[in-house]
Amino acid sequence: MGNVNKTSFVYYLEWAEELLKLPDDLRLKxxxxxxxxxLYGEEPTDMNVLYSMFGLMRRQIDRDANxxxxxxxxxxxxxxxxxxxxxQQKAANSANADKIQQSSAxxxxxxxxxxxxxxxxxxxxxxxxxxxxxxSPSLEEIRAYVSEKGYNISAEAFYNHYEANGWMVxxxxxxxxxxxxxxxxxxxxxxQTTHRTKTTPASTAQDRANDAASIVAHLLAEDDAPNT
Numbered sequence: 054m055g056n057v058n059k060t061s062f063v064y065y066l067e068w069a070e071e072l073l074k075l076p077d078d079l080r081l082k083x084x085x086x087x088x089x090x091x092l093y094g095e096e097p098t099d100m101n102v103l104y105s106m107f108g109l110m111r112r113q114i115d116r117d118a119n120x121x122x123x124x125x126x127x128x129x130x131x132x133x134x135x136x137x138x139x140x141q142q143k144a145a146n147s148a149n150a151d152k153i154q155q156s157s158a159x160x161x162x163x164x165x166x167x168x169x170x171x172x173x174x175x176x177x178x179x180x181x182x183x184x185x186x187x188x189s190p191s192l193e194e195i196r197a198y199v200s201e202k203g204y205n206i207s208a209e210a211f212y213n214h215y216e217a218n219g220w221m222v223x224x225x226x227x228x229x230x231x232x233x234x235x236x237x238x239x240x241x242x243x244x245q246t247t248h249r250t251k252t253t254p255a256s257t258a259q260d261r262a263n264d265a266a267s268i269v270a271h272l273l274a275e276d277d278a279p280n281t
Contacts, residue, residue: 062091063117067192068110071209075105083107090114109216189220190230198231204238211237 072080079101086097086107091114097103190198195208211234220227227233 059118059121062114065113068106071106071192079105083110087111087114106213109213112216112219187220187227189216189227195230195234198234202234202238204234206234206238206241210241 072083075083082097082099082102083105086095086099086102087110089095090097090107090111097107190212192208192212195212199206199208199211215221215227215230215233220230222228222233
């Protein structure tokens with residue numbers, strides 16, 4: 054990231070909730086990695102950090118920064134259009150001949166109408182594109198859905214994996230995250246660590262972090278494998 058024009062970034066409460074579940078040393082490493090990424094654009098070299106919550110936090114930070122840049126550019130374009138219309142109206146008002154003045158005023162009105170029409174068309178087109186675009190769920194939405202369906206899976210592991218890989222299924226953009234949850238539920242027993250059975254819970258926060266990292270690493274390897 055490292056955007057010198059931006060003086061702040063959003064730190065989400067759900068990040069803090071999940072980080073507090075991790076061991077102190079890992080939590081501090083992730084927190085420092087986020088700060089260095091925001092300030093200087095540095096990527097962490099510690100694999101424990103890279104395959105942790107840092108990946109999903111980085112993607113959300115990048116999305117927020119891009120959204121901020123888009124808003125700034127749109128405001129700048131709108132200001133330029135408004136200034137152009139104002140200048141044309143001033144030119145029309147300064148004309149001495151009534152006929153020329155009226156003609157210039159009509160031209161300014163037509164330009165204003167064209168700008169408004171173009172802006173409305175752009176907004177409608179953008180709204181249609183947004184409606185068709187996949188919207189990634191929040192961790193709370195996934196937790197609620199997993200609880201509703203009675204799936205015996207880790208909502209955090211599912212969210213961390215797909216947030217880290219940009220919500221891709223193989224090489225294609227995900228279309229339905231609820232369908233992906235169902236598929237994950239059917240496959241998660243494959244990803245359980247060999248030193249514990251599925252019915253034995255993690256004894257420590259470090260065990261839970263290791264399980265999530267193992268699942269994420271396994272699925273990232275599958276996503277990166279070439280199609281045969």
